[in-house]
Amino acid sequence: MRLSQYVSIAGACSKRAANRLISAGKVCVNGVLADNHTVINGSESITLGGQLITLPDHFSYVIYNKPVGIDCNYRSQDPASLINHLDLPKRLFPVGRLDKDSHGLLLLTDDGGLCHRLLSPEFHYRKTYHVSVRPHFNKPDIDVQFCRLMEQGVDIGQAVTLPCRVQLLGANRFEIVLTQGLNRQIRKMSRALGYHVIDLQRVEISGCKLGELPEGKWRSLSDKEVELLVN
Known part of the structure; x- marks a missing residue:
């Protein structure tokens, strides 16, 4: 993780403030002055203004x-x-x-x-979404072929998305399970195939479900x- 994230999670300050403190030379990793590009694995000794900071023993x-x-x-x-x-x-x-x-x-x-x-x-955590779309340019309602195209991977400009799982839930509504997390990925995938997302809800992350919350x-x-x- 980035050093600024560690400092923030340790409760010392916000991530933005952590970046400022690192830039000001207030943070050391294993006794060496760090910069904002420093990445750590959590086993290092981190000090802020000479004081050791650590992550919580009990996580929430x-x-x-x-x-x-x-x-x-x-x-x-x-x-x-x-x-x-x-x-x-x-x-x-x-x-x-x-x-x-x-x-x-x-x-x-x-x-x-x-x-x-x-x-x-690299860890391929699954994230499940329920999505409603509206067809563009006289496109037909989504069907099994739409699901297959989404599953195979879609060229969204900066990348071709990884294979995923898609199934129809109803008229212009589908469920998609991703192991990838590109910026606005589902919206870009849908748009590339001629559909506009009108509702997007994440319902599960790796077995942890939203349920009736x-x-x-x-x-x-x-x-x-x-x-x-x-x-």
């Missing part, structure tokens, strides 16, 4: 049902910021992002190691759910 894991319109940033001056809409007993950080115009399951934790694994493409509410993960994520 929370699922939040994010509504549309909430931004996953932590800028308190932004009325749409997650920090102004989520009342948690301790500071936790979102694992990845869920677009402001998307909704559903957002995982938050102070476990930096898990965060790194979930965001790393009301929109705007959060809950702690069960021990079984944590085990699914960390093992």
Whole structure:
């Protein structure tokens, strides 16, 4: 993980403030002055202003049902910021992002190691979404052929997406399971095939399901759910 993320998860300050402190020469890794490009694995000795900082001994894991319109940033001056809409007993950080115009399951934790694994493409964590689309340019409603094209991988400009699993849920509605996390990936995939996403909800991350959790509410993960994520 990046050094600024470690400093933030350790509770010393926000990630933005951590970047400023690193740039100011206040942070050392194993006794050596660090910079903002420093990446660590968590086993190093990290000091801030000469004081050792460490990650928590006990980690927290929370699922939040994010509504549309909430931004996953932590800028308190932004009325749409997650920090102004989520009342948690301790500071936790979102694992990845869920677009402001998307909704559903957002995982938050102070476990930096898990965060790194979930965001790393080499671990292939599954993320499941329910998506509704509107056809463009007199396109027909989506069908099995649409699902096959999505599954094979779609050229979205900067990349061809990895194979995934897609199944129809109803009229112009489908479920997609990704192990990839490109920026606005599902929207770009759909647009490349001639469809506009009108609703996108994440419902599961690697066995941890949104279920009946009301929109705007959060809950702690069960021990079984944590085990699914960390093992």
